Amino acid sequence: MLIATTDTISGHEVAETFGIVRGSTVRAKHIGTDIVASLRNLVGGEITGYSSLLAGAREQAIDRMKDEARRVGANAVIGFRMETSTIMGGASEILAYGTAVRLK
Numbered sequence: 076m077l078i079a080t081t082d083t084i085s086g087h088e089v090a091e092t093f094g095i096v097r098g099s100t101v102r103a104k105h106i107g108t109d110i111v112a113s114l115r116n117l118v119g120g121e122i123t124g125y126s127s128l129l130a131g132a133r134e135q136a137i138d139r140m141k142d143e144a145r146r147v148g149a150n151a152v153i154g155f156r157m158e159t160s161t162i163m164g165g166a167s168e169i170l171a172y173g174t175a176v177r178l179k
Contacts, residue, residue, distance in 0.1 A: 098139025
């Protein structure tokens, strides 16, 4: 499955457009990660617990978007974007979306 942030993919022609596909996940923080994050905040640096949490959430959202694209018969997603929003204190949604297409 090709995924591009652009509306075209060099060397390929769009044969069919299926419309918007999306994938999302909602993740919550863990109390242990919050404690480590609080300590890290005192001395500075990357909060690796949150980084890995968000990296996993991004991959899951992309995988779900690709699954939806495959279900409609697409072999690529163009105009790909990602967004994050806070659902409640300590929980965020990661949304991956784009236009499902079949390339020649």
